[in-house]
Amino acid sequence: MKRIAGIFLVALVVASVASAQALLINGAGATFPNPIYSKWFDEYHKNNGNIQINYQSVGSGAGIKQVTDGTVDFGASDGPMNDEQLKAFQEKHGFGILHFPTVLGAVVPMYNIPGVTAALDFTPEALAGIFLGKITKWNDPAIAGANKGVNLPGNDIVVVHRSDGSGTTYVWTDYLSKVSEEWKNKVGKGTSVNWPVGLGGKGNEGVTGQIKNAPNSIGYVELIYAVSNNIPYGNVKNSSGSFIKADLASVSEAAAAAAKTMPDDFRVSITDPAGKKAYPIASFTWLLIPAKFSDAAKRDTMKGFLNWMLADGQNYAEQLSYAKLPKEVIAKEKKALSSIQ
Amino acid sequence: MSPRLRWRKFVSGFMLAMTGVCALVAVSVLFFILGYLVYHGGTSINWSFFTKLPTPVGETGGGMANAIVGSAKLLLAASLLGVPIGFLGAIYLAEFSGSKVAFVVRYAADLLNGVPSIVIGIFAYSLVVLPFKHFSTLAGGFALGLMMVPITLRSTEEFLLAVPRALREAAMALGASKWKTIVTVIVPAAYRGILTAVLLAFARVAGETAPLLFTAFGNRYWSPGWNQPTASLPVMIFTYAVAPYEDWHRQAWAAGLVLLGLILVINIVARAILARGIAVPRA
Amino acid sequence: MAATTSVPSASPISGSRSFVRRLREGDEVARLITFLFAVSVVLVTLLLIFALWQGSALARHKFGLQFFFTRVWDPIAEQFGALPFIYGTLMTATVSLVIAVPLGIGAAIFLAELASARLSDALEFFIDLLAAVPSVIYGLLGVFIVVPLMRDYVQPGLKATLGFLPLFSGPAYGVGFLTAGIVLAIMVIPYIISVSREVLMSVPRDQREAALGLGSTRWESTWKVVVPFARTGIMGSIFLALARALGETMAVTMVIGNTPTISASLFSPGYTIAAVIANEFTEATGDLYLQALVELGLVLFLLTFLLNGLARLLIVITSQRGSGTAHA
Numbered sequence: 001m002k003r004i005a006g007i008f009l010v011a012l013v014v015a016s017v018a019s020a021q022a023l024l025i026n027g028a029g030a031t032f033p034n035p036i037y038s039k040w041f042d043e044y045h046k047n048n049g050n051i052q053i054n055y056q057s058v059g060s061g062a063g064i065k066q067v068t069d070g071t072v073d074f075g076a077s078d079g080p081m082n083d084e085q086l087k088a089f090q091e092k093h094g095f096g097i098l099h100f101p102t103v104l105g106a107v108v109p110m111y112n113i114p115g116v117t118a119a120l121d122f123t124p125e126a127l128a129g130i131f132l133g134k135i136t137k138w139n140d141p142a143i144a145g146a147n148k149g150v151n152l153p154g155n156d157i158v159v160v161h162r163s164d165g166s167g168t169t170y171v172w173t174d175y176l177s178k179v180s181e182e183w184k185n186k187v188g189k190g191t192s193v194n195w196p197v198g199l200g201g202k203g204n205e206g207v208t209g210q211i212k213n214a215p216n217s218i219g220y221v222e223l224i225y226a227v228s229n230n231i232p233y234g235n236v237k238n239s240s241g242s243f244i245k246a247d248l249a250s251v252s253e254a255a256a257a258a259a260k261t262m263p264d265d266f267r268v269s270i271t272d273p274a275g276k277k278a279y280p281i282a283s284f285t286w287l288l289i290p291a292k293f294s295d296a297a298k299r300d301t302m303k304g305f306l307n308w309m310l311a312d313g314q315n316y317a318e319q320l321s322y323a324k325l326p327k328e329v330i331a332k333e334k335k336a337l338s339s340i341q
Numbered sequence: 342m343s344p345r346l347r348w349r350k351f352v353s354g355f356m357l358a359m360t361g362v363c364a365l366v367a368v369s370v371l372f373f374i375l376g377y378l379v380y381h382g383g384t385s386i387n388w389s390f391f392t393k394l395p396t397p398v399g400e401t402g403g404g405m406a407n408a409i410v411g412s413a414k415l416l417l418a419a420s421l422l423g424v425p426i427g428f429l430g431a432i433y434l435a436e437f438s439g440s441k442v443a444f445v446v447r448y449a450a451d452l453l454n455g456v457p458s459i460v461i462g463i464f465a466y467s468l469v470v471l472p473f474k475h476f477s478t479l480a481g482g483f484a485l486g487l488m489m490v491p492i493t494l495r496s497t498e499e500f501l502l503a504v505p506r507a508l509r510e511a512a513m514a515l516g517a518s519k520w521k522t523i524v525t526v527i528v529p530a531a532y533r534g535i536l537t538a539v540l541l542a543f544a545r546v547a548g549e550t551a552p553l554l555f556t557a558f559g560n561r562y563w564s565p566g567w568n569q570p571t572a573s574l575p576v577m578i579f580t581y582a583v584a585p586y587e588d589w590h591r592q593a594w595a596a597g598l599v600l601l602g603l604i605l606v607i608n609i610v611a612r613a614i615l616a617r618g619i620a621v622p623r624a
Numbered sequence: 625m626a627a628t629t630s631v632p633s634a635s636p637i638s639g640s641r642s643f644v645r646r647l648r649e650g651d652e653v654a655r656l657i658t659f660l661f662a663v664s665v666v667l668v669t670l671l672l673i674f675a676l677w678q679g680s681a682l683a684r685h686k687f688g689l690q691f692f693f694t695r696v697w698d699p700i701a702e703q704f705g706a707l708p709f710i711y712g713t714l715m716t717a718t719v720s721l722v723i724a725v726p727l728g729i730g731a732a733i734f735l736a737e738l739a740s741a742r743l744s745d746a747l748e749f750f751i752d753l754l755a756a757v758p759s760v761i762y763g764l765l766g767v768f769i770v771v772p773l774m775r776d777y778v779q780p781g782l783k784a785t786l787g788f789l790p791l792f793s794g795p796a797y798g799v800g801f802l803t804a805g806i807v808l809a810i811m812v813i814p815y816i817i818s819v820s821r822e823v824l825m826s827v828p829r830d831q832r833e834a835a836l837g838l839g840s841t842r843w844e845s846t847w848k849v850v851v852p853f854a855r856t857g858i859m860g861s862i863f864l865a866l867a868r869a870l871g872e873t874m875a876v877t878m879v880i881g882n883t884p885t886i887s888a889s890l891f892s893p894g895y896t897i898a899a900v901i902a903n904e905f906t907e908a909t910g911d912l913y914l915q916a917l918v919e920l921g922l923v924l925f926l927l928t929f930l931l932n933g934l935a936r937l938l939i940v941i942t943s944q945r946g947s948g949t950a951h952a
Contacts, residue, residue, distance in 0.1 A: 457871025548758020
């Protein structure tokens with residue numbers, strides 16, 4: 001008995017020491033890009049065996065907080081840090097934090113209605129009404145009006161939103177604030193809002209899980225979560241009046257205008273853009289990288305990864321339904337890399 | 342027999358039968374849980390579950406090897422903290438202390454025992470994670486170890502106190518000092534109970550999830566050393582269960598089976614040790 | 625381990641004094657070391673209370689007592705109120721007790737009064753194992769078994785029969801107060817059973833025999849004499865179960881719907897103190913947000929502290945009564 005315990009202890013110690021050779025970098029944040037981030041970090045580790053980038057998909061809110069507290073080396077968010085949060089970081093660390101866009105994604109209204117497999121068309125008014133709790137049944141005229149060919153049941157709508165601090169929530173509420181005055185005044189935009197109705201799910205994963213299991217539900221998730229789980233999602237009417245399906249083309253078009261006028265800190269909102277075929281609820285997602293690293297090895301690793309991400313990494317995006325970054329943005333980011341010390 | 346008596350007898354039989362039903366319901370829940378876990382988890386357990394690391398989101402295959410090792414490391418750290426404090430503190434309470442100090446210490450231990458595990462997580466976060474600027478196995482071990490202390494302390498104290506006076510007096514009469522008596526006579530006499538206490542405390546914290554959320558955090562790779570975040574079985578179960586991917590659900594069941602199996606085995610072993618007899622007097 | 629005994633050397637007075645000193649020092653060292661460990665328990669507990677108090681200072685000063693009566697939890701507007709969480713915590717705990725207490729006391733009566741000693745011990749063994757099942761496993765079963773069951777059968781069934789009551793109104797989400805209450809009930813039943821069984825078994829035999837001697841049926845002697853005698857201890861077990869239910873985190877957050885709502889309906893999703901801390905602690909940007917969460921933790925701590933203290937008091941009172949001290 002003692003021998004077994006002894007062997008076990010030795011094995012543990014060896015296990016804990018052996019992988020000390022590898023450089024481990026910890027990051028946390030958005031669930032929105034988690035499918036591609038986990039793919040990227042896995043691929044990068046395969047190509048660079050001694051580098052392990054551990055990314056925890058805990059929500060943009062947690063990502064911002066953890067990187068500000070310094071408990072992780074980098075963060076990730078699809079809601080850019082606001083001025084207050086940037087200031088808080090600066091005050092805490094004595095240097096700033098940089099936003100690096102990684103991919104473009106779309107937030108789609110995903111639903112589970114018994115008997116309905118078609119892609120519904122949603123107007124901004126319908127979406128705002130549903131999430132404000134004013135439209136309560138699926139066959140409400142506001143929804144049925146745009147979906148004449150579909151047999152919508154008279155069941156109660158089950159709204160699902162995020163229970164954690166979320167960049168996806170930020171993008172969604174940012175859009176709703178732009179298209180609905182009532183939403184803007186009543187709820188506002190943010191990573192965590194005071195939802196009028198609905199159930200909470202943790203992460204894009206949790207929301208998808210809830211919707212998958214609950215009939216008559218609707219929620220908002222990043223496109224890949226709907227696609228990879230084969231759950232129907234709707235088209236949204238954009239500012240030009242057309243119902244647009246979220247895909248690579250419509251998301252890229254949403255970013256087209258912003259790409260040309262990208263600010264230096266890369267913080268920009270591309271919801272409700274102009275553009276005939278632009279998808280109205282798209283967003284960049286950012287890696288939040290501190291401007292200074294005390295550990296030279298970590299800094300070089302991050303820079304190396306970012307360089308790879310802007311080149312080879314982009315090739316993985318499309319198969320996971322994320323759109324590549326516009327060329328202008330990539331060029332600008334490459335220049336900005338040098339400001340990481 | 343009067344009708345009233347007949348009625349009372351009927352009520353009596355009926356109600357007593359109902360209590361039997363209650364007991365049956367309570368016990369069958371356990372068997373249901375076990376059965377379900379064995380069914381769902383058993384079909385999902387394979388070699389890769391124990392040996393592989395998690396794969397990227399959406400890809401199948403992959404396992405929880407790092408979570409299993411992570412949990413083992415966390416529990417080791419927890420035991421290194423919780424067992425000495427509980428054990429040595431109990432020795433103080435049983436052998437050395439006056440009643441006032443004993444009362445305060447016992448009260449504090451009971452208080453600590455009743456603290457919800459999420460609050461312990463908050464405490465460990467502010468005490469270990471923030472100053473070190475790292476989520477770490479150490480922080481997780483600290484939180485879990487803190488939870489082990491009250492159980493170990495109170496149970497060990499009881500078993501030490503249960504050692505018959507005759508043994509102590511005999512040792513004293515032979516000239517042994519107090520601490521020598523403790524080390525060579527009392528503790529060995531109570532060792533079964535103490536071991537049971539430690540095992541039960543261990544089993545209790547093995548399944549804890551909430552405090553790990555803010556301390557050990559999570560890791561997709563092996564966690565080197567003690568100062569980095571680490572994956573753990575309970576947190577993986579939680580993360581995988583609320584996600585939509587079928588493959589993750591499968592793995593969550595398997596992990597649940599492994600975790601519950603471990604905890605139940607420890608519990609059964611602990612009770613078996615105790616049942617063999619407490620405080621066997623040494624000739 | 626051989627039991628070595630040290631025989632004091634037969635030495636003259638001066639030598640024995642130094643030996644005694646050494647002896648005493650050995651004991652003193654042991655005493656000191658073990659004292660330090662024992663006291664560290666007290667220190668850590670004090671530190672924890674202090675950390676909770678300090679860590680919520682900002683929120684306490686800003687909101688004061690209003691914190692307990694505000695319904696709004698709005699991180700953007702930085703308005704934090706604890707009412708929905710206190711409501712959810714108490715509501716789920718109440719539901720769980722309503723289910724667990726009758727079942728638990730019934731089972732305890734069976735184990736203490738009716739079952740043979742062997743059966744009673746065997747069943748108690750299994751029930752103790754039930755108490756060892758971790759929360760996340762209950763959550764796992766809750767998500768995959770209880771929630772679909774509730775959503776597809778139980779809740780529609782209740783709505784069809786008792787839907788006129790506000791208690792069973794609203795859409796059947798599957799998650800919600802009722803589901804969380806049921807899962808919690810399963811988790812706390814073992815505590816009620818094992819403690820109640822013990823206090824029932826400690827009721828002196830003559831109480832039962834007196835009742836039977838006066839012509840009562842088995843049930844009547846149990847229900848009207850034995851149980852009331854052990855009433856305080858059973859209350860204690862209920863408080864213990866309640867304290868456990870209040871602090872439960874993982875199983876609850878997986879089945880309650882995670883929405884800060886106050887609703888009379890059991891079908892409504894809700895939120896508990898423990899669940900909101902688990903979900904929002906690692907992402908609370910801004911000091912006020914974080915401290916509001918810590919204040920919630922403080923509230924939870926105080927609640928469980930009071931309940932545990934009360935529980936132990938009640939159990940002690942009963943066992944003292946039951947240990948045969950004659951009543952005049």
